[in-house]
Amino acid sequence: MDKKLKIVRPVYQQIAADIASKIATGQYKIGEKIYARSLLASQYGVSSETARRAICILSDVNIVDTTKGSGVIIKSCENAIKFLKQYDDIKTINDLKKDILCSVERQTNENNYLKEKLIELIDKTERFKSINPFMPFEICIRKETPYMGKTIADINFWHNTSATIIAIKRDDSLIMSPGPYALLCENDIFYFIGDKNCYERVNTYLYP
Helix, strand or coil, rough: CCCCCCCCCCCCHHHHHHHHHHHHHCCCCCCCECCCCHHHHHCCCCCCCHHHHHHHHHHCCCCCCCCCCCCEEEECCHHHHHHHHHHHHHHHHHHHHHHHHHHHHHHHHHHHHHHHHHHHHHHHHHHCCCCCCCCCEEEEECCCCCCCCECCCCHHHHHHHHEEEEEEEECCCEECCCCCCCCCCCCCCCEEECCCCHHHHHHHHHCC
């Protein structure tokens, strides 16, 4: 089962960052008293506890003062700017982490797909076992071959090697039963069957 990881900043941190942004941009002035926690909670549509935690963050980094009986007083614009930079740095790290996890998930899915197709390939070759007990061979098409860009029919592949091509892996695709008009492209993987000397003949023919 595929599981998608969603990385979200806690709401109280988002509120703290929003208040710090208003202080940094001058919407709140030094010495100004901002909303009581209950009003702050109403403004952001959160619980009083969430609003309290947001104010605690700002108090811990000396952006506001929460002296009992005095409410919440704006204390430092400079510290608000520092806090926002740290918040953005952490946000960037989380975004990078999310991108990496998504990339790993895509690679895992691609590897699983290739594995499924190879299993399917092996299953499909079972019908050949009555006449040929050998598992498929494979060979990579490299630029050294003189047959690059030609078709299987052009080079009389079967006639010259006695090997039967049953599949070609090209990039992220697996081409089953490619037929005589399939091209030889660099980095293709050819899967073929034949007798015990089949691989040696194919390798010698493709790379004389």
